[in-house]
Amino acid sequence: MAVREKNPQGVVGRKLLSQPQWYVALSDLLSLAGDPGFPDALAATIRSLVQFDYTVTFAYNGPDVPICMHHTFQPKQYEIHVDEYRIGPYLLDPFYKAAATGTRSGLYRLAEVAPDQFYKSEYYRSYYVQTGPVDEIALFVPGNGDWTVVISLMRAPTQPAFSAHDLRTLRCIEPLLRGIAQMHWKADERLVGVEPTEDEKEVLRRTVQEALSTRGMPALTPRELEVVGSVLEGHSSESISNLLGISAGTVRIHRKNIYAKMRISSQRELFAIFMKSPVMSAKPQQS
Secondary structure, three states, rough: OOOOOOHHHHHHHHHHOOOHHHHHHHHHHHHOOOOOOOHHHHHHHOOOOOOOEEEEEEEEEEOOOOEEEEEEEOOHHHHHHHHHHHOOOHHHHHHHHHHHOOOOEEEEEEHHHOOOOOOHHHHHHHHHHHHHEEEEEEEEOOOOOOEEEEEEEOOOOOOOOOOOHHHHHHHHHHHHHHHHHHHHHHOOOOOOOOOOOOHHHHHHHHHHHHHHHHHHOOOOOOHHHHHHHHHHHHHOHHHHHHHOOHHHHHHHHHHHHHHHOOOOOHHHHHHHHOOOHHHOOOOOOOO
């Protein structure tokens, strides 16, 4: 006998889609496109269908420091989720990586875009876990030019992860909400700027190289920098071999040589060096 999913809120959300008040809410949301109150109204509209604990919206333009467009954090949460994130950890965020490599629209669970060993990575253990969410879903919205707006919905550790019902509901309304959100953020004057001169891989490699230079460590070869960046993002040796077109054994040799050059023996030490890059100590300007 099949086990039915227990998710009363998700059932209520799907029933709401057939009710007149849902279309009234959409009409109200549409009328707010371009208005400062739109992000709060969008969050309330989504929450009427699927419960989440907090939300943050970042705008990404290639590897440039992201702009926080909206959030529902308390001050301490804001410090971790926004201030610290924008200093440099964003370079290892799977949602940032997806936006930087061309994902402009759609609804994605974190696990769907994360590398195969992301949940074992030091970024996840040392940084992401302290930000609090037990689960995260993001709605990608195209902005002006190369900008991509990413709306993250998060569940706190005290709550269950998003269910299959939740995902089906969100995917049902995603095209409609994306279209309305695109109307709003296309008019946002903050989302202007020239096309980035570096891609996300170059920025990550440069950040690692600067961290090594600051500590008086020898420079890594271009290939070693590619391997380091992939390790930091949460890729396994097998995944890196597929990305770089080399054997998994060669990747392991590279990792061994890298650790020897850097005089370290663990990914925790590698992540600590990355976090001490000059880029990380330079707080970005508030947008």
